[in-house]
Amino acid sequence: MGDRTMGNLILYGAILVALLAFAYAAWLYLWVKRQPCENRKIIKATGLIRAGARTFLRKEYAVLARFAGVAAVLIFVFLPKPIWQGEIVHNIWMVVAYIFGTVFSAIAGKIGLEVATIANGRSAEAAKKGIAPSFMAGFRGGAVMGMAVVGASLLGVTLVYLLTKDATTILGFSFGASSLALFAKAGGGIFTKTADISADLVGKVELGIPEDDPRNPAVIADNVGDNVGDVAGMGADLFDSNVASMAAALVMGSALGGNNVDMVFTFAALGLLASIIGVMTARIGEKGSPTKALNSSTYVTTAAFAVLTAATTYLFQFPWRIWGASIIGLAVGVIIGITTDYFTDDSKKPVHYVANASKTGPAFTILSGFSYGLLSVFPAMIGIGVAAFSAYKLCEPLGGIEYALFGISMAAVGMLSIVGMIVSNDAYGPIVDNARGLAEMGDLGEEVLAITDELDSAGNTVKAVTKGFAIAAAGLTVIALLGAFMSEVNTAAAELGIAGIQSFDIMNPMVFFGLLVGAAVPAVFSAMLMLGVDRNAQRLVAEIHRQFNEIIGLKEGKEGVEPEYDKCIEIATDGALKELVPAGLMAIIATFVVGFIGGVQAIGGFLCGNIISGLLLALFMSNSGGLWDNAKKYIESGHEGGKGSDAHKAAVVGDTVGDPFKDTAGPSINTQITVVSLMASLMSTLFLTISIF
């Protein structure tokens, strides 16, 4: 069998696995839909949530379509080379790939959102029959999203490669996915925290009514937020990371030749297959722990990936060192997830310390949570460093620096191999969070609430781990993209007949300048998003006040009186869309400016500074946010004075600060880094030829 035939067979195989994932997703979707949902209040509420989520997504996609349109025109004119310099067909393919990337990502998000807003009510109702059926409804709903995201990313990348056989075009696909994710994550993040904070502030703090009380005009918006921020946003984020890791590996693998490209597709397809197996094995007994169930399916996926890839490495005679690199990536991803868990788990010291410090007042809640958040950065940064270094050294003997960098990119592919499982777990969280709210709105009673509370708490624990994982994966991916950038620059330089680059030297003042500016960008980016939440929440709070003042009987809960839920959704949506654009544009424009001033050397430094400070801030913000959230819940479960105590009030302040940390700014930084890295690679020819210094 010829190498080319074999390569094509592997591509068809990858497409087959992607279709299998879609088929499985369809089966899961139908299973979820078959579960009973009869409570009229719940049906009504889920209807409102679904309608709200659809409204948000429609408006968001309308904004993004305009952005993508402009970007497509620019890409057509300038990428991979200015249209008057290169062949027009390349530019056309690049535009097509870019649009494919945005559309695939959007579709995956849409599917996830649709099923999540069906599964939430099912999960709530199923809790009447016990924890097992309720868990299954939530988990399988989430798994639809997991399968859709990874299936779509694998299908998209494979199709583009099959049609063009050009790795640079894959970067265009990846850039499409990333630019959509940048806005989807930021927009969803702003929406969800606007609604959450405003609902809590007026409902719980000012009026003293319970969370999820249907009198609160923002309660539906809050539930919509869980879906658009955590389900659709996180899905777009991991879609993006997954595609970017494949793109980086393909750029370097195709430059190396041999069967390296085959290996990338094989490993990516096996990762999805392993995730399918993992999802299939998820089971929970009548008295079982949902956390254990979620974790055990993750371990099954990990083991399946290791075994399957080892078998194919043996069969197809791939280099064992590269296999080793991807296993290193996978192992480090799991380890970082576990250390993240230490800082946010309510049975560990940090949560206890912050809860205790809260007795002295909110300033101490903030200071101690902030400090532990900073500490939590250490193991993850070292872990990423060790993973990159080991993968490099392991693969260097295969053929120098090119193989070494390819090894790093395969470590990223390995780390992201289980992403189908990760997304499933991640989407489970907001579904059961919603189910808890619906159980409250549908008056399903204390017993049901206790079950949904347990499922929700498992969701929070798993979420902390998957967030650490997502950031680590993005970190390793962008390190690989730095390698891809260098490879692209050298390809472009060779074509232009000018000298390529061998290094980004810190002592080169252009690199150092880039480092400093690149490091500042994530700080500014996250500040802009958080100020966006702040401004947007002020608008929404004003609207909630207006409704309580103007709608007679609402505060008292008079029969038949209802708040104008959709007004709140509208305000939160419009505000979020207004706030998301400047932050995203700032990051993009900064890249342009640095590149056109300082050329490729400055961009190398810029990417590196961006990665380092981005990882630092993303890890710190996600972990301190999770820590504050769990410290509040720990106090609510009866410690340090319990609900209503001074410690609890202080912990609520911490939780409110932590909300935009962990759900808006922290995870959006991932995407910001990826977008900037992809832009750099795509524009390498431009930066090489047009720059001031």
Next chain:
Amino acid sequence: MGDRTMGNLILYGAILVALLAFAYAAWLYLWVKRQPCENRKIIKATGLIRAGARTFLRKEYAVLARFAGVAAVLIFVFLPKPIWQGEIVHNIWMVVAYIFGTVFSAIAGKIGLEVATIANGRSAEAAKKGIAPSFMAGFRGGAVMGMAVVGASLLGVTLVYLLTKDATTILGFSFGASSLALFAKAGGGIFTKTADISADLVGKVELGIPEDDPRNPAVIADNVGDNVGDVAGMGADLFDSNVASMAAALVMGSALGGNNVDMVFTFAALGLLASIIGVMTARIGEKGSPTKALNSSTYVTTAAFAVLTAATTYLFQFPWRIWGASIIGLAVGVIIGITTDYFTDDSKKPVHYVANASKTGPAFTILSGFSYGLLSVFPAMIGIGVAAFSAYKLCEPLGGIEYALFGISMAAVGMLSIVGMIVSNDAYGPIVDNARGLAEMGDLGEEVLAITDELDSAGNTVKAVTKGFAIAAAGLTVIALLGAFMSEVNTAAAELGIAGIQSFDIMNPMVFFGLLVGAAVPAVFSAMLMLGVDRNAQRLVAEIHRQFNEIIGLKEGKEGVEPEYDKCIEIATDGALKELVPAGLMAIIATFVVGFIGGVQAIGGFLCGNIISGLLLALFMSNSGGLWDNAKKYIESGHEGGKGSDAHKAAVVGDTVGDPFKDTAGPSINTQITVVSLMASLMSTLFLTISIF
């Protein structure tokens, strides 16, 4: 006249200027001492403050002496080369220089502290006669510190160079100053914020008694804290930066030969001379603004430095390009100070925004202040990048990368040239802050309080600017130290007969690993310090509660009943000393571990990561802390509901969070970066010869 003779003359000239600074300091000291201080309550309180400050310093120096003893032994055995490999006389000189560095820094701190605790009472009493005499007492007291710090650093560096003619030994002197500063800044910072937070928490929040009420057992500790943290600590910090910038310039200048060393000493001496002129011109009219008076003397110093250095450059035929580099440094330092001011000035948007957001509750105070703090990083990082890049490009034509890096180091020398003036302004702040407290304790009446309030507020404004300046200067200095490190490595490599290094390539996995770990260190370091403040404050709060419970009549303010002030000072001191050691050791040990694992390449990355994340965190923490402080004061001056309103309560939470940000963690990071950079240079031979990879 031979070059050598001329060089020696310049060294003698530098010594002369240093002695002149001491003489002027002595004159200022006697002037301050001659001012009347008759109020018995004030005499008593200043006596207690002085005694408390002395106790702290004695205990702190005892701890540091033990640390320095251990360090001295290690230096003797290993530096600059292991004793069995090199010449013992070098190691002896290195130890002597190291001990000199610690002793000179300690003496400068001690002098500043003594005069500050005299000037505070004088300034309070003088306020009875009007703002002008009160200002002069505070300013001249601060200027003693300014002159002592810069005089001692210039004298020390010149003496060591005169005796050894070896720039590497200057690094030893600088390391002595830095290691002392690391602990002095961290220890003082923990002490001052422990006392401040605890006094406020029990006094203002729990009991509702005014700030500086003599019934509060921690009130003296609070005033002691201002002196040991802001006067002695900040003095040690800037002593350290000043010496480090000279050391870096000398290492590179002496490697280049020519009259470059002369230029370093000339410019440093002229900077001190310019500061003397600036201090001499400080005047304030009867209705004058203290802020203007402080700023105008800074501008006088800046102008004097520019003119004097231009004249000598012409006279001694130094290269004009190098002169240009130092002027760039100076200009950028001033510009960064001004942009920092924007984010903390109470007439600008950020303070207004945070004050307004406080109406919605403490969570919004924190979120908005945090966001603006992150935004404030941007102009400063770009400014440092531009300064380094311009200095590099300006000096490159003189002779390649070596001259270019020397140019960066001279930009740092230029930026730090006005440090005498900066320290004077900086020490003025805590003196008038103390004076305000003493005026309250001495019942000097409302009019006097109004004057001391105005002086205090000017101190806060200037402090924000000088802090931005100090961080920027440290940033540029450590960039220069990175160059010095490379130069030291190459010298060592040449002696060992092995290949030197030409670059620190980001794509080298060892460098990248170093980058990631180095970036995490400042985060962990500041987290450890803040947790230290948190734990220490809990101990002190318990003691204050004990005194209010056990001492009968204290709470009611019964005549003759006094709290046990010294008990509080003791607890804050012992706690601070216990908490400061682990954080400092962590930074030092991390450097060892990275160096011995990854060698000089990993250390290059480590330093770079450390600089970048250190600058980011230091700028962010100092600025958001200053912003919260001023937002609180802005509300207290009658905006957004004024004192006692909900907005005020929220702003107090922000201020409490900001206290350890701006006075403990933020400014300590400077010193941490310098220590690590100096260690790297000193240990370059060791890292070259002994490392795992």
